[in-house]
Amino acid sequence: MLAEIITIGDEILIGQIVESNSAYIAEQFTSAGIQLNRIISVGDNPANIINALSEANQKADIVIITGGLGPTKDDITKAVLCEYFNTQLIFDEEAFTNIERHLKYRNIPVNELNRKQAEVPENCKIILNTEGTAPGLWFEKDGTIFIAMPGVPFEMEAMMKHQVIPVLKKRFKLPNIVYKTVNTQGAYESQLAEILNKWEENLKKNGIKLAYLPSPGIIQLRLSCEGSDRAILTAKLENETEKLKKIIPDFIYGYDEDTLPQIVGKLLIKAGKTLCIAESCTGGMLSHLITSVPGCSDWFRGSVIAYSNEIKEKQLNVSPDTLCNYGAVSKQTVEEMANGVRHLLGGDFAIAVSGIAGPSGGTNDKPVGTTWIAVASSEKSISQNYLFGNDRSRNIIRASLTALNMLRKIVTIHSLDIRYKI
Amino acid sequence: MLAEIITIGDEILIGQIVESNSAYIAEQFTSAGIQLNRIISVGDNPANIINALSEANQKADIVIITGGLGPTKDDITKAVLCEYFNTQLIFDEEAFTNIERHLKYRNIPVNELNRKQAEVPENCKIILNTEGTAPGLWFEKDGTIFIAMPGVPFEMEAMMKHQVIPVLKKRFKLPNIVYKTVNTQGAYESQLAEILNKWEENLKKNGIKLAYLPSPGIIQLRLSCEGSDRAILTAKLENETEKLKKIIPDFIYGYDEDTLPQIVGKLLIKAGKTLCIAESCTGGMLSHLITSVPGCSDWFRGSVIAYSNEIKEKQLNVSPDTLCNYGAVSKQTVEEMANGVRHLLGGDFAIAVSGIAGPSGGTNDKPVGTTWIAVASSEKSISQNYLFGNDRSRNIIRASLTALNMLRKIVTIHSLDIRYKI
Numbered sequence: 001m002l003a004e005i006i007t008i009g010d011e012i013l014i015g016q017i018v019e020s021n022s023a024y025i026a027e028q029f030t031s032a033g034i035q036l037n038r039i040i041s042v043g044d045n046p047a048n049i050i051n052a053l054s055e056a057n058q059k060a061d062i063v064i065i066t067g068g069l070g071p072t073k074d075d076i077t078k079a080v081l082c083e084y085f086n087t088q089l090i091f092d093e094e095a096f097t098n099i100e101r102h103l104k105y106r107n108i109p110v111n112e113l114n115r116k117q118a119e120v121p122e123n124c125k126i127i128l129n130t131e132g133t134a135p136g137l138w139f140e141k142d143g144t145i146f147i148a149m150p151g152v153p154f155e156m157e158a159m160m161k162h163q164v165i166p167v168l169k170k171r172f173k174l175p176n177i178v179y180k181t182v183n184t185q186g187a188y189e190s191q192l193a194e195i196l197n198k199w200e201e202n203l204k205k206n207g208i209k210l211a212y213l214p215s216p217g218i219i220q221l222r223l224s225c226e227g228s229d230r231a232i233l234t235a236k237l238e239n240e241t242e243k244l245k246k247i248i249p250d251f252i253y254g255y256d257e258d259t260l261p262q263i264v265g266k267l268l269i270k271a272g273k274t275l276c277i278a279e280s281c282t283g284g285m286l287s288h289l290i291t292s293v294p295g296c297s298d299w300f301r302g303s304v305i306a307y308s309n310e311i312k313e314k315q316l317n318v319s320p321d322t323l324c325n326y327g328a329v330s331k332q333t334v335e336e337m338a339n340g341v342r343h344l345l346g347g348d349f350a351i352a353v354s355g356i357a358g359p360s361g362g363t364n365d366k367p368v369g370t371t372w373i374a375v376a377s378s379e380k381s382i383s384q385n386y387l388f389g390n391d392r393s394r395n396i397i398r399a400s401l402t403a404l405n406m407l408r409k410i411v412t413i414h415s416l417d418i419r420y421k422i
Numbered sequence: 423m424l425a426e427i428i429t430i431g432d433e434i435l436i437g438q439i440v441e442s443n444s445a446y447i448a449e450q451f452t453s454a455g456i457q458l459n460r461i462i463s464v465g466d467n468p469a470n471i472i473n474a475l476s477e478a479n480q481k482a483d484i485v486i487i488t489g490g491l492g493p494t495k496d497d498i499t500k501a502v503l504c505e506y507f508n509t510q511l512i513f514d515e516e517a518f519t520n521i522e523r524h525l526k527y528r529n530i531p532v533n534e535l536n537r538k539q540a541e542v543p544e545n546c547k548i549i550l551n552t553e554g555t556a557p558g559l560w561f562e563k564d565g566t567i568f569i570a571m572p573g574v575p576f577e578m579e580a581m582m583k584h585q586v587i588p589v590l591k592k593r594f595k596l597p598n599i600v601y602k603t604v605n606t607q608g609a610y611e612s613q614l615a616e617i618l619n620k621w622e623e624n625l626k627k628n629g630i631k632l633a634y635l636p637s638p639g640i641i642q643l644r645l646s647c648e649g650s651d652r653a654i655l656t657a658k659l660e661n662e663t664e665k666l667k668k669i670i671p672d673f674i675y676g677y678d679e680d681t682l683p684q685i686v687g688k689l690l691i692k693a694g695k696t697l698c699i700a701e702s703c704t705g706g707m708l709s710h711l712i713t714s715v716p717g718c719s720d721w722f723r724g725s726v727i728a729y730s731n732e733i734k735e736k737q738l739n740v741s742p743d744t745l746c747n748y749g750a751v752s753k754q755t756v757e758e759m760a761n762g763v764r765h766l767l768g769g770d771f772a773i774a775v776s777g778i779a780g781p782s783g784g785t786n787d788k789p790v791g792t793t794w795i796a797v798a799s800s801e802k803s804i805s806q807n808y809l810f811g812n813d814r815s816r817n818i819i820r821a822s823l824t825a826l827n828m829l830r831k832i833v834t835i836h837s838l839d840i841r842y843k844i
Contacts, residue, residue: 038470302737
């Protein structure tokens with residue numbers, strides 16, 4: 001089963017955006033056992049789109065097209081598809097009902113452009129867009145399936161995951177590929193690769209593939225294997241995961257779709273504990289990660305973003321002497337911040353972060369990337385110093401994730417009534 | 423002058439990475455007036471690479487190839503280029519000297535793999551890699567230029583910017599394409615399209631292209647035109663931008679690379695004012711957007727993330743009666759939150775946000791997406807009600823951007839000593 005992706009949009013060809021839809025689609029195809037042959041990006045140019053469709057028709061069984069289905073004048077994909085499939089646009093009631101529902105929910109009146117979005121090529125099946133107004137279009141020609149989806153990532157992703165992939169899986173006998181992703185925080189890629197060298201060698205002998213998927217602060221290890229019996233494959237991967245747990249227990253925070261704030265939330269709920277936060281250099285990112293988890297109000301009380309020293313003193317009760325003698329980025333300051341916010345907002349645990357995110361503010365002693373993180377409870381507070389990189393946005397996300405992982409390790413041990421250890 | 427890009431690597435086709443080299447190259451081409459026809463991504467597969475090269479040869483004047491030039495076994499680009507250009511690898515002294523220099527700087531001994539990197543196809547010119555060891559390769563065939571560069575982004579970027587583009591500019595008379603991007607917040611794509619309908623019709627007559635680039639909470643309008651005189655083209659786009667300012671003054675917050683928090687920061691600095699924040703449903707995202715701006719400590723004091731009603735009462739001084747009578751998501755509550763945080767943290771302006779981000783918590787009266795935003799100063803506080811969608815993460819980003827734009831409008835007017843108006 002060979003696939004191709006055609007992404008459409010002038011914004012791609014002038015370098016205004018980094019096109020990421022194809023990576024999402026590629027990942028979904030890979031998981032489903034569909035092999036992607038190539039990705040083509042073309043502009044909003046009818047001849048180039050038609051040409052890409054013809055080429056794909058010759059080579060691929062499945063062709064995914066994204067972009068250009070919106071309501072504005074530069075969205076020409078639908079017209080070009082009509083030309084290619086020798087058909088015309090007709091008004092689709094079901095698509096229109098979906099558009100009305102979306103707009104009504106947001107109190108937006110339906111205009112002429114919205115009505116036009118309900119016009120679809122006559123010889124295609126439509127795929128309802130659960131996240132937006134432009135319907136997806138499903139064509140078949142000479143044994144090839146063509147699926148056109150909107151270019152807005154979250155609309156395309158929902159359509160791909162919940163509609164396109166399930167239908168393809170039902171219709172075709174796809175190879176069984178089983179995946180298990182182990183999510184780690186706190187180690188660099190080269191560091192992990194060195195620690196895991198022996199274990200990795202052994203994987204190949206067992207017919208298991210490994211991929212490192214790094215993102216700032218997080219490295220996911222994706223294991224996969226192919227075969228006829230899903231249960232055997234799953235057991236094989238579980239076995240390797242158990243081995244991994246013994247080699248890198250501190251780095252592993254979860255599996256597959258698990259996120260670090262979700263895991264921390266589950267641990268706190270289990271322990272019957274609550275959390276509050278004092279952020280300086282992370283500036284709200286740590287709180288944002290936590291409040292991305294629905295229902296976090298069960299365990300998260302709130303935060304103080306203490307960007308100025310004055311707020312650190314007045315609200316968090318950090319002593320002026322501490323700030324003067326040790327500086328805002330110091331063990332003493334973060335520990336006082338953590339204790340201060342715990343008393344102010346009331347919580348069983350408190351995290352405090354203070355660092356130099358950059359690009360300026362670094363010194364010889366404390367270069368850009370220097371970050372202190374403290375975790376406090378009623379019993380004691382502990383802190384640790386980290387040196388991240390020189391990029392502001394990556395430092396902010398790394399510091400936030402590192403703080404969450406530090407809390408995770410402490411809560412895990414705490415709930416077992418064992419002495420704190422990071 | 424038509425160009426194509428071929429990016430090579432299995433990691434792209436399995437969705438392991440988001441391929442971003444082509445966006446950089448595309449942007450460099452666009453600025454230089456070279457039109458990019460398409461981008462093709464293929465795996466480490468000789469037949470597919472050869473096929474992509476043949477297709478590009480027929481269509482393009484310039485072909486850029488990235489990836490697969492490294493020293494390891496899966497790097498096959500050089501061998502495939504030898505096959506395609508019917509040539510063989512020879513040892514290149516200049517390339518080797520460059521490799522030696524790089525390794526010496528990092529105290530790494532030269533090994534057999536490094537020597538192999540100095541072997542290049544006989545009929546190409548080499549492009550020295552100032553940032554790494556793999557040389558770039560410049561071929562010409564049937565009037566088409568083929569340039570192969572390493573896939574490591576910073577190596578490729580230095581080669582592209584400092585060597586490839588200057589040579590192409592010297593050799594060809596390239597057209598001028600000028601771009602201007604207008605950044606808007608607060609309008610939906612279909613709404614903007616309707617408002618701008620007449621203006622848009624007129625653009626075409628003036629030879630100007632328009633593209634809508636939407637992302638959650640933000641729509642960018644990209645204008646472009648081509649011609650011989652850069653000054654005339656720039657003036658044409660400026661003229662259209664001035665017209666736009668009159669049609670949608672409230673939605674436009676900036677141009678080109680401007681971000682909303684940057685613009686708000688500049689306005690506050692100009693007005694000599696500071697800002698503090700009380701967040702409920704946005705949970706830290708609004709503070710995070712602000713603290714993404716380096717140097718924001720000049721105008722941003724800090725925030726309280728008041729996720730629980732208890733913190734709204736105790737820290738922000740919201741009256742229990744208000745919470746009981748009107749609820750946490752109400753005009754009264756956000757206005758009290760804004761005034762409360764302004765007194766607590768001290769700032770000329772305060773923003774407060776309270777809403778139902780979802781997925782749960784909605785009622786008939788206040789469905790998921792309902793959000794109240796208030797801005798307070800020493801003089802008065804004003805607030806507005808919004809209804810966003812049903813997706814938690816998008817509601818959070820939309821509410822944050824909407825709050826920033828609300829403040830932007832108020833500060834703009836305030837600094838002119840005119841009465842508040844949203």
